[in-house]
Amino acid sequence: MAGHNKWTQIKRQKGASDAKRAQLFGKLSRMISTQVKASGDKTSPLVRAAIEKARAADMPMDTIERAISKATEAKNLETIMYEAYGPGGVGLLIEALTDSRNRAAQEIRHILSKNGFALGAIGSVIWGFKKKEGTLVPTMTVTLSDEDAELLEKLVDDLEASEEVQEVITNAE
Numbered sequence: 001m002a003g004h005n006k007w008t009q010i011k012r013q014k015g016a017s018d019a020k021r022a023q024l025f026g027k028l029s030r031m032i033s034t035q036v037k038a039s040g041d042k043t044s045p046l047v048r049a050a051i052e053k054a055r056a057a058d059m060p061m062d063t064i065e066r067a068i069s070k071a072t073e074a075k076n077l078e079t080i081m082y083e084a085y086g087p088g089g090v091g092l093l094i095e096a097l098t099d100s101r102n103r104a105a106q107e108i109r110h111i112l113s114k115n116g117f118a119l120g121a122i123g124s125v126i127w128g129f130k131k132k133e134g135t136l137v138p139t140m141t142v143t144l145s146d147e148d149a150e151l152l153e154k155l156v157d158d159l160e161a162s163e164e165v166q167e168v169i170t171n172a173e
Contacts, residue, residue: 026163028054029067030097034079036071079166082108083125084117086155086170088148091125093136093169094159104164111162115155128171138171 028050035050036042047068054064080101082094098104109119129136144152152172159165 023161023163024057025054025059025063027097027166028057028059029063029070030077030163031166032064032067033071034077034097036068037077042068080104081126083120083122084112085120085125086117086172087151088142088144088172090142090144090148090152090170090172091128091138092155092159093125093129094165095167095169096164097166098164107162107164108159111158112155115151115158117155129169136169138169141171141173143173 032047032050032054035044035047039046041047051064054067055061077097077099078101080096080098082096082105084092084094086092094108096104096108105119112118128139130139131137149172152170156168156170159168
């Protein structure tokens with residue numbers, strides 16, 4: 001009766017939830033570091049908002065402090081926006097936060113090609129979005145079939161699993 005041990009099931013579930021939590025903490029740490037570098041002051045409203053977001057996700061205070069201290073001595077992190085078309089002609093805006101443009105582009109290109117898609121040219125997707133209250137909102141949406149919706153969900157999950165990717169915005173319904 002292999003696989004029926006209760007501890008084995010708990011260990012597998014805990015491992016999966018811990019991996020997701022670590023991924024979220026990594027992204028939040030990068031966001032805090034970026035805000036500290038941008039403002040130069042850890043008491044600015046943007047830094048406080050990033051810290052509050054991290055605390056809402058139950059990020060430990062020592063991890064937050066480590067992110068702040070790394071920001072003062074770390075390399076420059078920059079935000080880059082990549083554009084691609086996904087299944088069914090859905091536009092994808094992929095926001096990455098990285099210290100190496102080449103590594104981030106290569107990683108995103110690899111994920112897209114693994115799923116059968118490619119990066120788009122600059123401006124090829126962004127025209128279908130407008131900025132509203134600081135966030136990008138699609139000006140038109142694309143309705144997907146069930147098969148395309150599953151492909152899009154898998155693609156977005158693969159992209160968000162990357163440490164470099166902060167957010168993926170689509171114009172799918």
